[in-house]
Amino acid sequence: MPTEDGTPTSDDMIEVDLRNPVVAAVWGWVCPGAGHIYQRRYAKGVLFMVCILSTWFFGLSLGEGHVVYASWKKDDHRWQYLCQLGVGTPALPAIVQSQRVKKGKEPLFDGWMAPPQNVVNYESPHDELSQWHLKYHAFFELGTLYTMIAGLLNVLAIYDAYAGPMVIASEEQSDKPPPDDQDDT
Amino acid sequence: MIELLASVADTNRLWYALPLVVSVSLVYGATRHELMGPILNNAFRAAVWIGGFMAIIFVVLMLISWAV
Helix, strand or coil, X not given: CECCCCCECHHHHCCCXXXXXXXXXXXXXXXCCHHHHHCCXXXXXXXXXXXXXXXXXXXXXXXXXXXXXXXXXXXXXXXXXXXXXHHCHHHCHHHHHHHHHHCCCCCCHHHCCCCCCCCCCCCCCCCHHHHHHHHHXXXXXXXXXXXXXXXXXXXXXXXXXXXXXXXXXCHHHHHCCCHHHHHHC | CHHHHHHHHHHHHHHXXXXXXXXXXXXXXXXXXXXXXXXXXXXXXXXXXXHHHHHHHXXXXXXXXXXX
């Protein structure tokens, strides 16, 4: 662990057993923190799990489950879902709901994570997305933001499971030759 | 002045940023350290930076909304 001036401390000397990094990364995507738990880095695993999942579910509750949905229709490109997908399996029901709606079936669980119907580019009482904005006001955007950030934070956690903690060495130290070279001269 | 007071009263929503700042700081700290002590230390510093940055933006926006 470097200090504020970039000097490494004892934290940097810890050897982290990443086991199989690819498997850990996949576990990290399946469930936030699961990759670290697979690597027996329990404290960090629990920390990631609590932080990311609580952010995710809080955001989801702000919009009563409507802030996460998968849609790539003409009038509704839900690009935010690409960020939300980073959280892993908690975001997958949106794809199931999207496929059901596409096939003309009724969405499950009272439309939870289902894409809105009759989306148009102008205000209309039949436009479900407009109705959600009207009902939830700023909380729709807040919920979207929370869930997007949860997804993006999990990308960081997955990288940590794959490659270990990022240690930033100071430029001064990286310029110094290793001690063995100094002895030879 | 009423507009200024109204804008201050409307800042209740800023409380929604608090759990987000805590969460982001902790995850950011955890990606840079392995032990819990340094993680919390880094998270605190990150939270102060984020909070300070938000406070500056908040004051600037409030002054603009008051002046315009």
